Each structure stands twice: as C-alpha cells, then as structure tokens.
Amino acid sequence: MKAAKPLVVTQGDPAGIGPEIIAKAFRDAPDAMRHCFVAGDIATMRRAARCVLRGADMEIPVAHIETPAEALDAPPGCVPVLQLPGVAHDVPFGRITEAGGRAAAAAVVWAARAALAGEVAAMCTAPLHKEALSLAGVSYPGHTELLQAQAARFVGKPVEQMPVRMMLANDELRTVLVSIHVSLRDALNAVTRDSVMQTLRITHDALGRALGFSPRIGVSGLNPHAGEGGLFGREEIDIIEPAIAAARAEGIDARGPFAPDTIYMRARNTAQHPGEFDVVIAMYHDQGLIPIKYLGIDKGVNVTLGLPLIRTSPDHGTAFDIAGTGVADATSLVEAVEVAKHLAGMEK
Structure with missing residues (x-):
C-alpha cells in the first residue's frame, strides 16, 4: 500500500550529524524510511552519503524531487531531497555558523508550513x-518554540x-516537561x-489520542522529597497538589506529587516491573530528561504535544565532535520516524 502523504525529515544543521544519520537511516532501515523525504540541500545530503559510505559497500543514492508527492514513488534506500532555496551547501563540519x-x-x-497545510x-x-x-537571527531558542510560533501564525x-x-x-519511560528551554531560575x-x-x-489529550486510552499520569514534585510536607518548600502544597486535584475533577488520571528521585523508578516499565504510570510530568527540563537519556540516548524520541501537526525528533544533539566521520548512530532518528508514522496513521 502507498501512503496518502509522505513524511518530511528536516536536514538539521549541516555542520552536525543530522544529514549523516538521515543518510544512514535510509540505507539501513529502508522499510522505516519508506515514503519519507528530506527538506534541505542536495549537495549537503550527498556529502553526508559519502561520509556514511566509509567502510560500507552499499552506495546511497540521493535523488532530487520537485514535490513531496514524488517521495511516495522513491525506491527503497534512495534519499529523496526537496531542495530549499538559498540554503548553504558548503558549511564546514563541526563549526557553529550563521549559515548552518x-x-x-x-x-x-x-x-512546519507543509505539515500545517496538509501537504505532508x-x-x-x-x-x-x-x-x-x-x-x-532566529529569535526562538529551539525547535519547539519555532514550531509553536509557526503554528500560532497559521491559525491566527x-x-x-x-x-x-x-x-x-x-x-x-515517557516524560512531559512543564518548562523547556529556560534557565533553572526561570x-x-x-x-x-x-x-x-x-x-x-495537554498530556491527557495528546497521549490519550496516541494510546487509545486515558493515560495514568504521575506528577513529580519540585523540591527534594516533594517538599517533605512543606519543610523543603511549599510549591507542592500551594501549587502542584491543587493543580492535580483540579485535573482529577476533570476526569484526568493524575496522581502525586511524588518525590522526584523515585518517581521514574516507579514509572519505568519493563517485563520484570510493569510501570505504575504511563507518563511522568516533570517540573523542569533536566529533571525529566536525565532519567530518559540515562536509559539510552539512542532509543529516545522527542514528541511535541499540543501542536496542530505531528512532530518528532531524535533525542540527541548535533554532535559536532564526530560530524563528518560517518560513525553517528541513526537508531534514535529511525525510532522518531516510526513514532511519527504511528501517530499519523501511516504504514511502515
């Protein structure tokens, strides 16, 4: 069966490992990458394909497409690229640059605009x-905020x-963050x-749609031992507990707040230990991301909840220190594509 619409993978910073892991994903996981294409620069993707070829026998073809629909007919293993205007193709590896x-x-x-318009x-x-x-000159600190601005503008x-x-x-594990890219003080x-x-x-609505049932939400405290009854801070008593009570009154299965240093152990779902929660609400960035990344950055997937589009990403950065070597692991990218396809109702 052919998907009705393709999935677009953004190239990422050309100085980092993004183009390489994309090329490697198309080569090593052709079924997962079927009906996908890259928005970016053809020369950059061809350079990435050459990096990945080191030590490998199978060539990675990179094809120029004019429209997203052409990706639906691309042969397995081929990297379809939609060339964007004015995108630099000679950005050096491993350097922070304006062009990148x-x-x-x-x-x-x-x-984002293609997804909002229903083209992908x-x-x-x-x-x-x-x-x-x-x-x-981009005034947004990361993907999430940039996508939020695009979506808000689209819907007015x-x-x-x-x-x-x-x-x-x-x-x-799954974790959702109350705040994202701000200082710890903020x-x-x-x-x-x-x-x-x-x-x-947002978590109840978005995850409920994805899972097909109301998720069990465990809520982390902010302070050590979730405040220890107010001894280490009153945020749990004055803020978090009232929010949980209000959510439960709306039919949301939220529980807590629980001690931040143990809630992830309780939520972790393995064959030997079924998790108590389907997702954990973390009060700030590192509180939630450290447990996820400790379990293996190669398997983590970032999903943006609350947008009128489906967006996922691998759970790692640009890795400038190894860019251009072809050794970067594409596992997290493949996982992210498969999650996005599942959320979109696409077949693998």
Whole structure:
C-alpha cells in the first residue's frame, strides 16, 4: 500500500550529524524510511552519503524531487531531497555558523508550513544547534518554540494561545516537561498552578489520542522529597497538589506529587516491573530528561504535544565532535520516524 502523504525529515544543521544519520537511516532501515523525504540541500545530503559510505559497500543514492508527492514513488534506500532555496551547501563540519543555523531553520519552517497545510502527514526534525540558530537571527531558542510560533501564525492566534509541551519517550519511560528551554531560575518561576494544569490537560489529550486510552499520569514534585510536607518548600502544597486535584475533577488520571528521585523508578516499565504510570510530568527540563537519556540516548524520541501537526525528533544533539566521520548512530532518528508514522496513521 502507498501512503496518502509522505513524511518530511528536516536536514538539521549541516555542520552536525543530522544529514549523516538521515543518510544512514535510509540505507539501513529502508522499510522505516519508506515514503519519507528530506527538506534541505542536495549537495549537503550527498556529502553526508559519502561520509556514511566509509567502510560500507552499499552506495546511497540521493535523488532530487520537485514535490513531496514524488517521495511516495522513491525506491527503497534512495534519499529523496526537496531542495530549499538559498540554503548553504558548503558549511564546514563541526563549526557553529550563521549559515548552518539559517539552513536548519529554513528546513524547519518549510516542513512546519507543509505539515500545517496538509501537504505532508508528519515531520521529523534532525538536530539543530541553538547557538547557530541565534547567529542566524532566529529569535526562538529551539525547535519547539519555532514550531509553536509557526503554528500560532497559521491559525491566527497569539503564541500564548498555542501552548505546547515536550515529551521525551523510550521503550521504558515517557516524560512531559512543564518548562523547556529556560534557565533553572526561570524554570522555578514557571511552576504555577496554571502551567501545571495546562501540562496535565495537554498530556491527557495528546497521549490519550496516541494510546487509545486515558493515560495514568504521575506528577513529580519540585523540591527534594516533594517538599517533605512543606519543610523543603511549599510549591507542592500551594501549587502542584491543587493543580492535580483540579485535573482529577476533570476526569484526568493524575496522581502525586511524588518525590522526584523515585518517581521514574516507579514509572519505568519493563517485563520484570510493569510501570505504575504511563507518563511522568516533570517540573523542569533536566529533571525529566536525565532519567530518559540515562536509559539510552539512542532509543529516545522527542514528541511535541499540543501542536496542530505531528512532530518528532531524535533525542540527541548535533554532535559536532564526530560530524563528518560517518560513525553517528541513526537508531534514535529511525525510532522518531516510526513514532511519527504511528501517530499519523501511516504504514511502515
């Protein structure tokens, strides 16, 4: 069967490993990458294919396509690329550059607009570098905020009325973050009853659609031992507990707040230990991402919740230190594509 619409993979920063893991994914996982194409630069993808070929026998063909629909007829293992205008193709490996940031942003903006317009079924983003993004004059600190702005503009709403959340997931854990790319000091201020409540609603709605049932949501505390009854802080008593109670009154299966240092052990789902929760709400970025990444960065997938489009990404960065060597692992990218296809109802 042919998918009705293809999935677009953004090239990422050309100075990083994004193009290489894309080329490797098309070569090594042709079934998973079927009906996918790359938004970016053909010369950059051909350079990446040559890097991946070192030590391998199988050539990776890179084809130029004019429209997303052409990707549906691409042969297995071929990398279809839709050339974006004005994207640099000579960005040096491993360097933070304005050109690299501009190329990465251009791919994200094009893919977001295509997804919002219904031209593609979903999008998966290869890693970009936040400093390069800033050098390129992009005022958003990362993928999530850039996509949020594009979606808000498309539907004619202020960004504040397009709340989104980041979910990181692997085979054993899922976590959703109350705040994302802000300083720790600002993250503490971001823990309000409204922000926690909004996170619970977005998680319940988005994950419920994906799973087909209401998720069991475990909520982490902010302070050590979840505040120990107010001894180590009152955020749990004054903010988090009231938000959980309000969510439960709406029919959301939320429980907590639980101690941050044990909730992930309770939620971890393995054959030997079925998890108590389907997802954990973390109060800030590192509280949620450290447990996920400790279990294996190669299997982690980032899913943006709350957008009127489907977006996933691998759970790692640009890895400038190994860019151009062809040794980067494409497993997380393949996982991200498969998750996006599942969410979009595409066949593998």
